[in-house]
Amino acid sequence: MRTLKYALLGLIDRGPITGYDISKEFEKRIMANFWHAKHSQVYPELKRLLEENLITVELIIQGEKMEKKLYTITTEGHAEFVEWLLLDEPLGVTPKDVFRLRTFFSDFMSASDYEQHLHSQLDKHNFKKASLENSMTKSFDNIPEYGSKEFGDYAVLLGAIMREDSYLAWLKACLGAINRQD
Amino acid sequence: MRTLKYALLGLIDRGPITGYDISKEFEKRIMANFWHAKHSQVYPELKRLLEENLITVELIIQGEKMEKKLYTITTEGHAEFVEWLLLDEPLGVTPKDVFRLRTFFSDFMSASDYEQHLHSQLDKHNFKKASLENSMTKSFDNIPEYGSKEFGDYAVLLGAIMREDSYLAWLKACLGAINRQD
DNA sequence: GATTGCATGTAAGAGGTTACATGATTCC
DNA sequence: GGAATCATGTAACCTCTTACATGCAATC
Structure with a gap:
């Protein structure tokens, strides 16, 4: 391609x-x-x-x-x-994710081992999110107008932050799903 | 690796x-x-x-x-x-995304061309999300207990749905950011 | 009897990483 | 003078995709 x-x-x-x-x-x-x-x-x-x-x-x-x-x-x-x-390509394969692979096989580890994994991931993604948000507030105080180079920068940065937010929410949901068993 | x-x-x-x-x-x-x-x-x-x-x-x-x-x-x-x-690996590179690349270079296309792109992506990701949600409701009526094979299945399926949700929200935010200029 | 699915493999090439290799410039 | 950064490239290797290749089994 x-x-x-x-x-x-x-x-x-x-x-x-x-x-x-x-x-x-x-x-x-x-x-x-x-x-x-x-x-x-x-x-x-x-x-x-x-x-x-x-x-x-x-x-x-x-x-x-x-x-x-x-x-x-x-x-x-x-x-x-x-x-x-201008090409409209088909969606393409879902990106690989090693941590999701570990989650898929979580039945091979103890709940406390998996919980430790989740906390470690939360730390890493929180850090990444903070760094992205820092870029965002430092570079943009309002939405750039469409057609400028800045619009593209803004849009992909927003997308990256939203992706981290979603990943964090998923990690928290996994934590919740473990501890729900009581 | x-x-x-x-x-x-x-x-x-x-x-x-x-x-x-x-x-x-x-x-x-x-x-x-x-x-x-x-x-x-x-x-x-x-x-x-x-x-x-x-x-x-x-x-x-x-x-x-x-x-x-x-x-x-x-x-x-x-x-x-x-x-x-049990390995705790560093985060690894952010996955590649061709549509984000096109968004980054959106200043080289007209607003209406980019808007068309966004609608096409919304269609595709809505379709994917619907298919994932269908799997979810068909396979799980409650959260499987931790330690079962089903817990892993449930967790990664939930993650996939949340990822699509987030992507859809981003696409809508991009649409909003274009049309905000008036 | 034809099509679809089961079942296993190899070869060529594209895409990507790690390591090797070299040298100039700037800043401390 | 030394370290970090600028600047360009190649070689070996790993990963992954596309295409080639074969044959059996089940179903219609």
């Missing part, structure tokens, strides 16, 4: 960018909430997009002699990206 | 089972809500578990001459599975 291809095209379509900065988007920024790729995957894909004439590259010198490569989208690249953007 | 290994060990730990029936679990049953694997991945992994002495195999004849292989867990297999079950 080559989704990474379109993730890269989208980022490059926003303006010239280096492979390094693309990798940073995946690792640390908002994008990490719904897509990711290591630099070892990004660089070869950029090479491929170049060969396919979807992007061009400009070598620039930073400081004395350090080279960096600025990638820019081509007309064909933009066209392919927008075409992909 | 070899998570598939433990998914297989868990299923086999519940009692002797064939590779075919394991594949069915991943494709159609409750497990599909948090893990999946095609038969082309299951059969080689079973072979590997055999070599590692974590399971044993018994060849049985079905009908006239059709062979099937019943896998049974060994003492070592059970021990390794339970050890894995």
Whole structure:
């Protein structure tokens, strides 16, 4: 399906960018909430997009002699990206979740062991949620208007927070379901 | 991390089972809500578990001459599975989501195109939620007791429904955020 | 007798991670 | 001078999907 291809095209379509900065988007920024790729995957894909004439590259010198490569989208690249953007694909497989797998097999552990698991998960997801909410309040004091880059940022951040909320609610429901037996 | 290994060990730990029936679990049953694997991945992994002495195999004849292989867990297999079950692993990367990626790049499409996307997603997730809720009401009229196989089934099904609920709520929030501009 | 489901496998390739490898720049 | 960060790449390996391949059993 080559989704990474379109993730890269989208980022490059926003303006010239280096492979390094693309990798940073995946690792640390908002994008990490719904897509990711290591630099070892990004660089070869950029090479491929170049060969396919979807992007061009400009070598620039930073400081004395350090080279960096600025990638820019081509007309064909933009066209392919927008075409992909409008596709209505079927839902795709449900994401894998190791903790749900452990829950499925919870009959192989004691109630107190599973309860410990649940508390550990609650801690981790609470932490993640807090970090997302921190980003939210720091970046947005009202809903950005549709059509701006910020709208996308806001929408996916909201989605990430809601996903954490739902996961936390599920964990609490599991706790409740254990302790209901009395 | 070899998570598939433990998914297989868990299923086999519940009692002797064939590779075919394991594949069915991943494709159609409750497990599909948090893990999946095609038969082309299951059969080689079973072979590997055999070599590692974590399971044993018994060849049985079905009908006239059709062979099937019943896998049974060994003492070592059970021990390794339970050890894995109790592991408290770090959270792991956020699952990829193509529709969130499209949302992130929504500034490259018109509001009406994105709104169409949202309605299409609402349809698909509503359908999925209805199917999950149908399973829930058909299988459970009250919360199974902790320690039973049914408790795990119930917990992951509940989680799947809550996940769909949350996704639907997010989609509606996105719709609201577009139409708020007036 | 044909279709659907049962049952098991392999091969090629795509997608992704970990580790290896190198060198420049900036900040302390 | 040393550490962290900038910047780019490759190699080996693991995971997973798609396609190929075969044959039996049950049902209509």
